[in-house]
Amino acid sequence: MTFKPALVIVDLQEDFCPPNGSLAVRGGREVIPVINNLLGLPFVFKVATKDHHPPNHISFASNHEGKQPFTSFATIRNPCNPEEAYESRLWPDHCIVGTTGNKLVKELDIGKVDLVLEKGTDPRVEMYSAFRPPLVNPPLVEGESGLENALKEKGVTDVYFVGLAGDYCVRFSAIDCAKAKDTGWNTYVIEEGIRCVDPGAGWEEARAEMLDAGVKVVSVKDNVVQR
């Protein structure tokens, strides 16, 4: 099979970056030049995802009485199946539709991006993975997402992830990618192209979970689009 690499840039938005982002990830802006360089390489398909929340989104601490961003958790139920519930970390308001914080960072070489995909649009559920179709996250249920279909349509063989945050949306997107059925995709995370909310233990846990799922963590020095 011919090698057809895709680049997926996860949530490279103002709210995840210093100096003004409401959920700024330390060093978040430092990935921009790395990612702009990657955009110059011969990927067959380049996608950017956006966290795209309504103001009443369930992941905002401000929408839960007495809860604090970063330290509080809330139980979220799958509206399709109320038996399924999960504990989810709560955040400051971020990436609200129509705000500056929602915008892809202004330095991103957007002209080289083929497709922008929005996620997290349903106020009732958290949506870390770019592969989860609306209303079924989590747990993963059968059904293809917009990203999965788009990658299949382009005949992609290898998917490289970068963006923010490494221990949240990059992690869950890469894991879903590696686990996508009948695709044969090789899945990579490029380490210089990510920064984490919790760079110590958070990244270690994320890395271990990704390795377990078959995701390879690589370096830009590994000549990523050659094989």
Ligand code: VGL
């Ligand atoms: C993210 C926290 C909340 C991410 C999104 O893009 O990693 N993290 N929403």
Ligand code: ZN
């Ligand atoms: Zn979010």
